[in-house]
Amino acid sequence: MANGRATRVHHIGVTVKDVEETMRAWEMLFDTKGKIVQVTEHFRIGVFHVAGVTFFFNENTDPSKPDDVARGFEVPVIFGGHQIVNEQGEGITHIAFETTDLDYHVDKARAAGMGVKHDVHKDSLEGMCNFIDPNKVSLPLEFMMPVEGRENPLE
Numbered sequence: 001m002a003n004g005r006a007t008r009v010h011h012i013g014v015t016v017k018d019v020e021e022t023m024r025a026w027e028m029l030f031d032t033k034g035k036i037v038q039v040t041e042h043f044r045i046g047v048f049h050v051a052g053v054t055f056f057f058n059e060n061t062d063p064s065k066p067d068d069v070a071r072g073f074e075v076p077v078i079f080g081g082h083q084i085v086n087e088q089g090e091g092i093t094h095i096a097f098e099t100t101d102l103d104y105h106v107d108k109a110r111a112a113g114m115g116v117k118h119d120v121h122k123d124s125l126e127g128m129c130n131f132i133d134p135n136k137v138s139l140p141l142e143f144m145m146p147v148e149g150r151e152n153p154l155e
Contacts, residue, residue: 042061126150
């Protein structure tokens with residue numbers, strides 16, 4: 001197993017009910033502007049940078065799921081019996097680390113007896129990603145690895 005390393009926190013994923021309201025509050029609090037991206041018909045992400053950290057505020061706009069904004073998405077809000085969102089369906093869903101070697105971190109997690117969400121890494125933003133089961137690490141973790149030549153569509 002070659003040595004990979006986490007190079008930075010790529011983002012902190014947060015599920016919210018109203019991305020515009022959340023962005024307005026954060027913009028007022030931190031005197032900086034964010035950006036809202038319509039990812040699919042029923043999914044928007046507010047991208048906000050503060051103090052060297054990027055937050056992704058994830059909002060589901062599907063009217064058939066008003067009380068359960070995170071269910072059915074690729075973020076592990078409930079994963080292995082671990083839930084970190086509040087009763088209103090809002091809260092930190094995961095922390096994503098950028099890595100130099102995605103296979104290295106997935107293999108290390110498996111070797112330590114941790115679950116991995118996907119058997120095959122998923123396409124994500126400017127690269128590939130996978131999630132580590134939070135039962136052993138207390139919070140859902142995502143590892144992301146950039147793919148040369150791909151840009152992050154949210155930036």
